[in-house]
Every structure is written in structure tokens, then in C-alpha cells.
Amino acid sequence: xxxITQFFIRLSAFLGREIFAVLxxxxxxxxxxxxxxxxxxxxGLGFNNQAQPLRTLFVIDDxxxxxxxxxxxxxxxxGPQLIYEGITTDKAxxxxxxxxxxxxLIAEVPAHAEELIRNNQPAVITLLHYEIDPMQKDYISVFxxxxxxxxxxxxxxxxxxxGQQESTAVQQSLETTKQTAANLxxxxxxxxxxxxxxxxxxxxxxTDILIQTVGASVGLVNGFNQAMGYxxxxxxxxxxxxxxxxxxxxxxxxxxxxxxxxxxxxxQRLTQLEGxxxxxxxxxxxxxxxxxxxxxxxxxxxxxxxxxxxLRPSDFFAPAVIALLMQxxxxxxxxxxxxxxxxxxxxxxxxxxxISPIETLLSKYLSYLLLAGLLTAVLTIVVVYGLxxxx
Amino acid sequence: MENTVIYTQNLTxxxxxxxxxxxxxxxxxxxxxxxxIGPSGSGKTTTVRLLTGLYRPTEGKIAVLDEAPTEFxxxxxxxxGYMPQLFVxxxxxxxxxxxxxxxxxxxxGFGRSKRLKEVLDFVELANHKNKVVxxxxxxxxxxxxxxATLIHRPTLVFMDEPTAGIDPVLRRKFxxxxxxxxxxxxxxxxxxxxxxxxxxxDYVGILAGGRLLMVDTPKNLRRRAYGGDVIKxxxxxxxxxxxxxELRLLPFIKGDVTRIGPHTFRIITDNASTVIPLLIDWxxxxxxxxxxxxxxxxxxxxxxxxxxxxxxxxx
Numbered sequence: 001x002x003x004i005t006q007f008f009i010r011l012s013a014f015l016g017r018e019i020f021a022v023l024x025x026x027x028x029x030x031x032x033x034x035x036x037x038x039x040x041x042x043x044g045l046g047f048n049n050q051a052q053p054l055r056t057l058f059v060i061d062d063x064x065x066x067x068x069x070x071x072x073x074x075x076x077x078x079g080p081q082l083i084y085e086g087i088t089t090d091k092a093x094x095x096x097x098x099x100x101x102x103x104x105l106i107a108e109v110p111a112h113a114e115e116l117i118r119n120n121q122p123a124v125i126t127l128l129h130y131e132i133d134p135m136q137k138d139y140i141s142v143f144x145x146x147x148x149x150x151x152x153x154x155x156x157x158x159x160x161x162x163g164q165q166e167s168t169a170v171q172q173s174l175e176t177t178k179q180t181a182a183n184l185x186x187x188x189x190x191x192x193x194x195x196x197x198x199x200x201x202x203x204x205x206x207t208d209i210l211i212q213t214v215g216a217s218v219g220l221v222n223g224f225n226q227a228m229g230y231x232x233x234x235x236x237x238x239x240x241x242x243x244x245x246x247x248x249x250x251x252x253x254x255x256x257x258x259x260x261x262x263x264x265x266x267x268q269r270l271t272q273l274e275g276x277x278x279x280x281x282x283x284x285x286x287x288x289x290x291x292x293x294x295x296x297x298x299x300x301x302x303x304x305x306x307x308x309x310x311l312r313p314s315d316f317f318a319p320a321v322i323a324l325l326m327q328x329x330x331x332x333x334x335x336x337x338x339x340x341x342x343x344x345x346x347x348x349x350x351x352x353x354x355i356s357p358i359e360t361l362l363s364k365y366l367s368y369l370l371l372a373g374l375l376t377a378v379l380t381i382v383v384v385y386g387l388x389x390x391x
Numbered sequence: 392m393e394n395t396v397i398y399t400q401n402l403t404x405x406x407x408x409x410x411x412x413x414x415x416x417x418x419x420x421x422x423x424x425x426x427x428i429g430p431s432g433s434g435k436t437t438t439v440r441l442l443t444g445l446y447r448p449t450e451g452k453i454a455v456l457d458e459a460p461t462e463f464x465x466x467x468x469x470x471x472g473y474m475p476q477l478f479v480x481x482x483x484x485x486x487x488x489x490x491x492x493x494x495x496x497x498x499x500g501f502g503r504s505k506r507l508k509e510v511l512d513f514v515e516l517a518n519h520k521n522k523v524v525x526x527x528x529x530x531x532x533x534x535x536x537x538x539a540t541l542i543h544r545p546t547l548v549f550m551d552e553p554t555a556g557i558d559p560v561l562r563r564k565f566x567x568x569x570x571x572x573x574x575x576x577x578x579x580x581x582x583x584x585x586x587x588x589x590x591x592x593d594y595v596g597i598l599a600g601g602r603l604l605m606v607d608t609p610k611n612l613r614r615r616a617y618g619g620d621v622i623k624x625x626x627x628x629x630x631x632x633x634x635x636x637e638l639r640l641l642p643f644i645k646g647d648v649t650r651i652g653p654h655t656f657r658i659i660t661d662n663a664s665t666v667i668p669l670l671i672d673w674x675x676x677x678x679x680x681x682x683x684x685x686x687x688x689x690x691x692x693x694x695x696x697x698x699x700x701x702x703x704x705x706x
Contacts, residue, residue: 003465007499013495017484024483024523278665352443353496354468 018367019141054104057085061111123348156296170213177206178277183271200252207250249273286287318389330368394421396578402451411437415603429598435582439551472545476552478532482525497543510538530561550581566591586695589672616697618646620663623687624656627680
């Protein structure tokens with residue numbers, strides 16, 4: 001018999017031995033498989049991938065302040081993850097409640113938030129928690145960020161709505177200017193020198209007001225564009241050009257209008273002005289039709305996977321759990337086997353026989369590989385058909 | 392010695408300051424049963440472990456099948472069988488599975504069923520081959536150990552107290568097995584603390600306190616213990632002291648004459664078979680009625696005590 005054949009015969013020694021030995025100890029398999037499996041199952045049951053609502057108590061210096069009066073209404077509508085637990089001015093008592101786990105979070109609102117903002121400083125809301133779980137700590141950080149973003153969004157929304165309301169005033173100013181231009185046109189038709197001069201003065205005043213009001217808005221829009229990194233200012237440039245044209249066309253060519261040629265030139269100027277005002281009107285109407293929600297939050301993300309399979313966390317982690325169990329089993333069985341054989345004295349038999357220590361280990365691990373393969377198949381069936389995982 | 396399979400010279404093993412085996416020298420011819428006898432803690436197991444390569448000697452030389460045990464080649468390992476003092480096979484496997492396992496360790500070919508049956512028949516376990524070992528009696532486990540030791544047809548077998556803790560009937564059976572193995576040409580190195588088992592050996596080494604007191608055949612050991620063959624003479628009448636003194640002066644009486652009872656004597660001679668007829672003639676001359684005369688074979692326990700006592704007085 002060749003040495004190679006002998007090698008394979010020696011390797012086969014433990015294949016049968018280890019598999020029979022393990023299969024004949026159902027309690028051992030049960031302990032080693034079911035034990036860790038149950039622990040992992042409990043761990044899995046403890047894992048909640050749903051956002052946990054946080055019972056939040058607000059600490060505020062002045063219970064009677066305007067902020068305190070509106071707080072409940074504001075925070076109660078922020079989202080389902082915030083459970084409003086009231087307002088207190090006593091921080092120490094709030095901390096005691098937190099330590100007794102009667103609440104999950106203390107939101108400490110700064111005493112004079114409005115003043116801080118006016119002084120160009122952020123108003124920091126401190127979130128106190130009693131968590132050591134890093135996941136939960138991260139969750140609270142994200143929770144704080146999301147809810148503060150929501151509050152900031154509401155502030156911006158209000159500002160945007162006010163802006164749109166102000167643009168209604170611009171609209172009125174525009175209508176007035178258009179009416180004045182029409183009046184001037186009529187005075188020119190009648191060649192009423194005095195009225196022309198009066199209407200011209202009114203027109204210049206109205207266009208000044210219009211230019212100032214719209215110019216401020218255009219400045220705001222330009223600032224917004226810059227903040228967002230847009231290089232294309234063609235839209236606002238068009239408005240600015242229009243305003244320049246309106247400014248020029250609102251000025252009379254001469255202080256007195258006598259001849260037909262002058263009247264015709266003035267009329268042309270007014271026609272040009274009316275056209276510009278109509279164009280500005282169209283642009284302002286477009287601005288007013290933008291939803292303030294879009295204005296304050298123009299972008300939102302929508303993740304889409306190009307993977308065709310949709311997996312739940314349990315589907316994703318189940319194979320890893322099985323792999324973890326298998327490596328735990330293989331290592332435990334091998335260690336148990338070696339320790340038992342050492343204690344029983346069987347190792348002496350191996351040392352005297354032709355099997356080498358490397359062959360012994362190789363043979364043992366081969367048998368556990370087979371055994372682990374078998375158990376993996378069984379566990380996969382249990383996980384797929386018993387727990388409904390899609391591995 | 393011709394065909395020496397085991398040879399040691401000044402073999403010494405120390406564990407820290409404790410000397411387990413000291414300057415042991417012996418050699419064993421092939422095809423014999425060598426009994427290594429000594430009380431518990433005398434160094435028998437340590438010697439077996441040195442001879443099988445489980446321990447490295449502190450000093451001295453060992454050659455087993457012409458190789459140093461710690462450097463046995465695979466071919467030599469295949470020629471050696473080892474039966475440890477305790478049962479080391481697997482309780483959760485059946486008799487057949489355990490034997491199959493050991494056969495694989497030694498590289499016995501896959502068509503081994505015939506050999507397995509043969510060995511199981513030899514140790515009378517064929518009817519229990521499917522029994523799980525944990526359900527076997529102590530004696531059956533011993534027999535399974537013996538079967539596992541012999542499964543690969545070793546030429547040299549080491550057995551560490553194979554008969555310890557088993558009943559006398561089974562012990563006798565074991566020695567029958569050992570003799571049958573020896574008859575097949577195999578060499579057996581057997582340790583035991585049952586001194587009486589020396590009678591079944593071809594050579595006996597007596598070990599005490601880690602030292603090998605002597606190595607000889609059982610017959611020679613007996614002679615060495617008492618100084619020659621022992622004859623027990625029993626007369627019907629009282630033998631007066633002057634007659635005993637005459638007996639001591641007879642030319643064929645080489646050793647001591649001891650009165651061990653009122654009518655009984657132990658007489659040490661060179662050769663019991665030639666001296667017995669001469670003693671009968673002498674008794675007739677002395678008009679002594681001989682009730683019985685025979686070669687006395689004292690139990691080896693007594694022999695062992697005599698030898699150890701004698702060696703102790705020398706030391």
C-alpha cells in the first residue's frame with residue numbers, strides 16, 4: 001500500500017469517528033446549536049429597526065413666554081417620534097424623571113432664543129438622555145437633527161410665505177404704475193401739458209417705488225442662487241434689465257411737449273414702458289405661484305436601488321448568523337474533542353500510532369467541515385421555511 | 392542476545408528532582424514475553440513511555456526495533472502495538488466503530504472487515520460488536536483494548552498493566568491470549584504488579600524504586616531467591632536434630648536445610664529431580680518414614696519478597 005493511500009486512510013479515521021460521536025450526542029448538538037441560536041434570536045427580537053418614539057420633556061426658563069405658549073402646538077405636530085411630555089422650569093426634577101426612566105429625553109430650550117437669533121447666534125436646544133447603547137445614542141442624535149431641521153424648515157416656510165405676501169404688494173405697486181402710465185398716455189393724447197407734467201411726476205415716483213421693491217426681491221433671489229451654487233442668474237438679470245428699461249422709460253424726454261414729433265416720441269417711450277411693466281408682471285406672477293414648501297426645501301432625496309432583490313434586515317443577517325453559528329460549532333467541537341482526548345489519554349494512542357499531529361487536526365477539521373455543512377443545510381431549511389427568511 | 396528487539400543502557404528518566412527510572416539496562420529477544428514486574432510507583436509506566444517514545448530519556452540509550460523511540464519512522468510505528476493502562480477508546484462509539492477507527496489510524500486497508508472479525512473472535516467480542524462501549528463491562532473494555540492493540544498485526548506489543556483490576560478468570564484468559572500471540576512470533580512487553588503473573592513470562596524484569604533489580608527467566612528467579620531448587624520433605628516421625636545435622640552434611644545437599652514444621656523440612660539443592668531419589672534412599676537408611684517429598688514451587692509473591700529483601704540487604 002502506498003504512503004498516499006495510507007495518508008487518506010489515516011485521514012478517514014476521524015471523519016467517521018467525529019460525525020458519529022456528535023450525532024450520537026443530540027443533547028450536545030441541541031445545546032451547541034439551539035443555545036447560541038436562541039441567544040441570537042433573543043438578540044434579534046431585541047433589535048427594533050422601527051424608530052422608537054421618545055417621551056420628551058421640555059425645560060424652559062419662562063413658562064409664560066410666547067415660546068412656551070406655542071411650544072406644545074409646535075412640537076406635537078413635528079412627527080410621531082416625539083411624544084410631548086410637557087414643560088417644566090425645574091431641570092433637576094426633569095433629570096430625576098430621566099433617571100427613573102419616566103421620560104426618554106429632556107429638551108433644554110435656551111432662555112432667550114429670539115434674542116440669540118437676532119444677535120446672529122444659533123439657539124442651541126440641548127438634548128439630555130440616559131443611554132449607554134451606542135445605537136440608541138446615534139438614534140437620539142439623528143432624532144435631534146431631523147426634528148431641528150423640521151423646526152428650521154417651518155421658520156423658513158413662514159419667511160417664504162411672508163415674502164410671497166410682500167410680492168402681492170409689489171403687484172399692487174405695479175398695477176398702480178401701469179395705471180399712471182395709461183393716464184400719462186391719455187394726457188399726451190389730449191396734449192394737456194399740465195396734466196402730462198403731473199402724471200409724469202406720479203409715474204417717476206411710482207416707478208421708483210416699484211424698482212426699489214422689486215430690486216430688493218431680486219437681490220434676495222440672487223443671494224439664494226449664490227448660496228445654492230447656481231451660476232445661472234439669467235432670470236434675475238432679465239428682471240434687472242427690465243427694471244433699468246423701466247427706469248429709463250419712466251423719465252420724460254423733454255420737460256415740455258409741444259410738437260407732434262415730441263408727442264410721438266413720448267408715446268413710443270410709454271408703449272415701451274407698458275410692455276416692460278407687462279413683462280415684469282408676468283415674471284412676478286410666476287414667482288408667486290411657486291409653493292413656499294418647495295421654496296424652503298427645494299430638494300429632497302429619494303433612494304432607489306438598482307438591485308432587483310428587496311431584503312429585510314432578517315433576510316440580510318440570517319446567513320451571517322448561520323455562518324457565525326457554524327464557525328462557533330466547528331471551533332467548539334474541535335476544542336472539546338481535543339481536550340477530551342487529552343484528558344482520556346487517547347492522545348497517547350495517536351502519538352504512538354503513525355498518524356501525525358497535522359493529520360489528526362486536518363482529519364478532525366475535515367469531519368467538522370462536513371458536519372457544519374450538514375447543519376448549515378438543516379439550519380437554512382429552518383430559517384427559510386420556519387422563520388420565513390429569504391436567504 | 393540474538394534478534395534483540397528492545398535494548399536499553401543506563402536508561403534514566405527524571406521529572407525535576409524526582410528520579411522515576413534510574414540506570415535501567417536490559418535487552419529483550421524477539422518472540423518472547425517480557426514481564427516487567429514491580430509495585431505501583433516503581434517506574435513501570437515511565438519505562439513503557441520511554442520505550443514507546445512518549446517520553447524522552449534524561450540519560451541513557453534506547454533502541455526499539457533498531458530505532459530511537461522518539462524518532463520512530465512511520466514503518467516502525469506500524470510495527471508497534473500499545474495498550475495503555477487505562478481504557479482510552481471512545482465510549483460513544485460501538486465496539487466495531489472503535490476497532491475500525493484504530494485500524495484507520497494504523498493505515499489498515501479499507502477491506503479490513505475480515506481482520507476486524509478475526510480480532511473480535513480472538514478476544515471473544517464478536518457477539519458484542521454493535522454494542523456501544525459505554526454499555527460494556529470493565530472486562531469487555533479491556534478485551535476491546537487488546538483487540539485494538541492487535542488490529543494492525545504489530546510485531547512488538549507494549550501493554551501497560553493489561554490485567555490490572557480484572558478478575559482472576561479473565562486474567563488467566565488474557566495470559567492465554569498473550570501466549571497465543573507470542574506463539575505467532577510477536578514480542579510482548581507487559582508490565583504488571585501481579586507478581587504471580589511472572590510465571591507466564593519468558594523473561595521477567597523486577598523493578599523497585601525506579602531501579603531494575605534483575606532480569607531472568609521465572610525459573611532462575613526462583614532459584615536466585617532461594618539459592619537453588621527447593622524440595623519439601625515431610626516425614627511421619629519426628630527427626631532428631633543430630634539426624635538433621637547429618638542431612639546438612641550430605642554431598643548432594645548444596646544449600647540450606649530449614650525445619651519449617653515439626654515433621655517438615657525445606658531443602659535447597661542444585662537439581663531437585665536428581666536429589667529427590669537420593670533423599671528417599673537416605674531416609675530409608677535412617678529408617679525415617681517419608682510421608683511426602685516433592686519439588687516445592689513457592690509462589691512468585693514469596694519469590695519477589697525474597698529477592699527484594701535480599702537486594703535490600705545487599706544495598
